[in-house]
Amino acid sequence: LPRERVTVAYDGRPFRGWQRQEDGVPSVQQTLEDALFVLTKERTTVHGGGRTDAGVHAERQGAHIELATPIDPRRLADGLNGIMRPAPVAVLDAAEAADDFHARFSAVRRRYRYRILNRRAPPTVEAGFVWHWKRPLDADAMAQAAAIFRGRHDFSAVRSAHCQADSAVKTLDRLDVERRADEVWIHAEARSFLHNQVRIMTGALASVGAGKRDVGGLAAAFASRDRAKMADTAPPDGLTLVEVAY
């Protein structure tokens, strides 16, 4: 069947994540699939490049679909966007794809950003897009600690108990910490991530930034491969899937 690639953006707040749920609660995938049915009268699966959790946002999520009847990519994008309104999901672009293109398996890189709002006052315009941390965070210490995670490692200590990946051995290509006025941003890049990996690493970096533990202590916890020795999972609000690259 002809395949189409689409790039999707969404505000994660009203959704229980990317993936369609059994119980019909709103998900991004289901919103897209329902709109596709309205547009094409075909019931088809939308395959995503990354399964974002409830409350996590996306700027450029990758996805693909197979359709029995080809449709002009621009009509596909405009049609879906019109039908999905006012849900905060949009198809940014669409294009015909090769038969062997797969949004998940063809991806060569995923890029995430995590925003921490680091000030006493609560978020206003940032609400829903940041983790609010009131006490001062030492971003330099966090940047030092980030080096622990970069490279090829067994990431068992920073994967969720629900993670279904066969192996916890992965390569993390980038993990940088950047102070931006009253925010601290964490940039993460890899071919693939384990479930909750970015949020657990963020929690770990914040614990160092807050002085709750030092870089050596974090390195030992990571090396133990024991999730229980790691920090709490940072909330979804601050996380955005910036790009899935092919």
Next chain:
Amino acid sequence: LPRERVTVAYDGRPFRGWQRQEDGVPSVQQTLEDALFVLTKERTTVHGGGRTDAGVHAERQGAHIELATPIDPRRLADGLNGIMRPAPVAVLDAAEAADDFHARFSAVRRRYRYRILNRRAPPTVEAGFVWHWKRPLDADAMAQAAAIFRGRHDFSAVRSAHCQADSAVKTLDRLDVERRADEVWIHAEARSFLHNQVRIMTGALASVGAGKRDVGGLAAAFASRDRAKMADTAPPDGLTLVEVAY
């Protein structure tokens, strides 16, 4: 009476603007004044540095209050933030101020940013914070046109009919246009602005960017001092009061 200066951030969406309204619809000023009454039992006016319209946001709005009984600035900020929750208004910082400090009259500079989302697909995470313009805008042409407004001029052509300023002669210190991926940002800076000035200038720049008129035509319209010859007012969503400087 002792004065306190406060810096205020807000998401403009749920408010009918900064200024308290006769009919009691929600305004930022009223939200602050009501919270102050709960905290201090004093009914006092919150004087703002700029009167933002309904739907316009602020990152660092300036304000001051007079209180019969002094209060520790940190207690003031934390107290107000606790009471106002979950309204998207926050006091970022507070400090004692000199007797002659006035949030409006002591301001030496106001800085605004206007965001245009320039792509076919509708906004998702940007909703409420951008003006959505579907067709391509020529940001270089807009940057050229911006020079028309910079400097000391009679700004009658870009003031609202409701503007109450005595004179339309003002100095605009900065008006820059910047392309940022699928957005176009406009930066404006001046000691003071006329009512709707930034939004009308933005509408005018967009009309040039869209090729509806050229830079010469815009210059002539501006020189005529006739509001009717200028473009439509851009919507409030894209506008943020970035800073009031003292």
